Amino acid sequence: MGAFILRKAGAALIVVFLASVLVFVGVRAIPGDPALAYAAEDRDPKVLADIREKYGLDDPLPVQYVRWVGLALQGDLGTDTRGLPVAETIVTRIPLTLELTFLAMLIGTVIGITAGVIAAVRRGKASDYAATSVALLGLSVPHFWLGLLMIIVFAVNLNWLPASGYVPFREDPVENLKHMLMPAIVLGTGLSAVLMRQMRSAMLDSLGADYVRTARAKGLSEWSIVGRHALRNSLITVTTVIGLQLGALISGAVVTEQIFGIAGFGRLTVDSIAQRDYALLQGVVLVVAVGYVIVNLLVDVAYSLINPRIRVAGTSN
Amino acid sequence: MSLLIVVGAILAAVFAEWVAPYPPEETDFEALLASPSREHLLGTDDLGRDTLSRIIWGARASIQAGFFATVLAMAVAVPIGLIAGYYRGWLDTVIARVTDVLLAFPFLILAVGLAAILGPSLLNATLALGIAAIPPLIRIARGETLALREEDYVRAAVANGANDAVIIGRHILPNMTSTLLVQATLTIPAAIIGEAVLSFLGLGVQPPTPSWGVMLNAAQPYLNEAPSLAVYPGLAIVIVALAFNLLGDGLRDVLDPKTER
Numbered sequence: 001m002g003a004f005i006l007r008k009a010g011a012a013l014i015v016v017f018l019a020s021v022l023v024f025v026g027v028r029a030i031p032g033d034p035a036l037a038y039a040a041e042d043r044d045p046k047v048l049a050d051i052r053e054k055y056g057l058d059d060p061l062p063v064q065y066v067r068w069v070g071l072a073l074q075g076d077l078g079t080d081t082r083g084l085p086v087a088e089t090i091v092t093r094i095p096l097t098l099e100l101t102f103l104a105m106l107i108g109t110v111i112g113i114t115a116g117v118i119a120a121v122r123r124g125k126a127s128d129y130a131a132t133s134v135a136l137l138g139l140s141v142p143h144f145w146l147g148l149l150m151i152i153v154f155a156v157n158l159n160w161l162p163a164s165g166y167v168p169f170r171e172d173p174v175e176n177l178k179h180m181l182m183p184a185i186v187l188g189t190g191l192s193a194v195l196m197r198q199m200r201s202a203m204l205d206s207l208g209a210d211y212v213r214t215a216r217a218k219g220l221s222e223w224s225i226v227g228r229h230a231l232r233n234s235l236i237t238v239t240t241v242i243g244l245q246l247g248a249l250i251s252g253a254v255v256t257e258q259i260f261g262i263a264g265f266g267r268l269t270v271d272s273i274a275q276r277d278y279a280l281l282q283g284v285v286l287v288v289a290v291g292y293v294i295v296n297l298l299v300d301v302a303y304s305l306i307n308p309r310i311r312v313a314g315t316s317n
Numbered sequence: 318m319s320l321l322i323v324v325g326a327i328l329a330a331v332f333a334e335w336v337a338p339y340p341p342e343e344t345d346f347e348a349l350l351a352s353p354s355r356e357h358l359l360g361t362d363d364l365g366r367d368t369l370s371r372i373i374w375g376a377r378a379s380i381q382a383g384f385f386a387t388v389l390a391m392a393v394a395v396p397i398g399l400i401a402g403y404y405r406g407w408l409d410t411v412i413a414r415v416t417d418v419l420l421a422f423p424f425l426i427l428a429v430g431l432a433a434i435l436g437p438s439l440l441n442a443t444l445a446l447g448i449a450a451i452p453p454l455i456r457i458a459r460g461e462t463l464a465l466r467e468e469d470y471v472r473a474a475v476a477n478g479a480n481d482a483v484i485i486g487r488h489i490l491p492n493m494t495s496t497l498l499v500q501a502t503l504t505i506p507a508a509i510i511g512e513a514v515l516s517f518l519g520l521g522v523q524p525p526t527p528s529w530g531v532m533l534n535a536a537q538p539y540l541n542e543a544p545s546l547a548v549y550p551g552l553a554i555v556i557v558a559l560a561f562n563l564l565g566d567g568l569r570d571v572l573d574p575k576t577e578r
Contacts, residue, residue: 019421137559145555149551152544247423288423
């Protein structure tokens with residue numbers, strides 16, 4: 001098991017390295033002159049030359065890359081066009097997005113798995129149709145539109161919840177949750193819909209499998225069949241799905257934060273693209289990639305814990 | 318029903334010139350932010366443009382992005398996944414690693430980044446969405462292949478001396494169609510929504526060209542005065558995406574013998 005985790009961690013390191021190259025090259029590939037972004041409105045060639053000199057933008061790309069990674073390893077992601085340290089900006093924005101993502105995941109997972117199991121067990125009954133229909137609707141509703149609708153209904157018309165903004169949890173937990181409720185529901189909807197569908201499909205496969213038939217033949221209770229046999233095997237599929245969906249959550253956070261005026265990480269991403277803030281964009285995307293790789297590593301490990309066959313097959317080759 | 322909506326949406330997109338009551342960019346300064354009337358069934362926007370017409374024209378961008386992005390993603394991802402899962406070894410390691418690198422960027426972040434690199438336009442948004450959809454599909458196709466190649470009937474085929482192409486084409490691929498179909502039906506609406514998001518963020522279709530995302534973006538300042546501007550384009554996205562999802566579910570039930578059980 002230790003060797004398995006080490007091997008996976010090694011692979012993750014390679015992924016992070018390649019991703020950092022991709023981020024660097026990708027950001028350089030965006031049309032426009034980085035020096036212009038730093039200079040703001042100033043088009044004076046001398047000013048631009050000074051900026052290129054200061055930020056080393058005239059150096060060959062590999063040199064720039066090595067310098068960027070070297071500093072990044074020490075926690076320095078450079079300074080953005082406003083002259084603020086990128087790493088600091090990111091650190092202050094992350095907690096907002098983490099809270100939003102965590103709440104959305106909580107809402108999505110609880111609703112998705114429960115609805116999926118119920119739909120599979122009660123297949124063909126009214127509750128199955130209801131859960132399946134709602135999930136389909138959830139998959140088909142774009143986050144940002146759901147967000148706009150919720151703002152129209154709950155903020156503009158009913159005045160129950162604030163339309164935008166953020167209050168730190170430590171300052172006022174109630175206000176914090178009030179501000180986060182709509183965004184978290186908006187963001188969690190997609191996840192719950194995807195999970196419900198996958199869970200239902202995986203449970204149906206499991207419930208039709210031979211071992212469940214054997215368990216039934218042995219006279220096990222329905223509870224034990226569903227909970228101990230079918231659910232456990234279905235969770236294998238669902239673990240991967242949750243891991244893959246985390247990306248969707250981060251993506252969704254970009255738009256959700258935009259709509260609800262939450263100054264989190266997603267908002268930072270869009271702003272950095274809009275302002276052509278290369279250092280900031282590079283830092284933001286790198287942090288997303290590294291975070292995502294770590295989560296995927298954890299998913300892989302969890303996956304092998306649930307399904308020993310994967311681990312054995314992986315080691316023998 | 319869902320088939321009707323999908324066909325209807327495709328027809329509306331193709332024949333927008335004839336279906337839409339007004340040209341999408343025609344302004345009527347006598348009717349700014351007008352409520353629904355006989356002249357303008359769904360009202361008008363802040364420039365007096367007919368909302369219904371713009372939604373019909375907007376279908377073009379959405380359908381195009383959803384369909385072509387999915388075709389692109391499937392055409393690239395499935396063969397790669399099959400090869401990686403079937404042959405394993407170093408090829409699989411390389412493919413898995415490259416996929417992992419691309420998977421390190423969430424779908425929309427990748428699409429947003431690609432759209433930023435390629436420049437804002439419908440074609441580029443479609444390309445960006447298609448490319449961004451490839452990595453998870455490779456992973457799914459590979460995972461399915463890995464599982465299927467261990468099946469008894471594949472071993473039997475190997476024992477019978479069947480060559481790789483026959484095993485992959487006749488035994489493995491047909492057995493993963495239902496999974497791929499489900500994924501495709503998830504990808505088309507996801508790409509339709511993705512196009513709306515990119516356009517909403519200003520990275521896809523550019524105004525004044527109509528797209529559902531562009532329309533929703535333009536509706537934001539008027540949530541108080543004219544909430545319907547934010548409702549109808551979104552409703553169009555939901556209806557079309559839902560129809561695709563339903564169609565896929567129906568197809569799955571028909572094609573997958575396991576669901577007959």
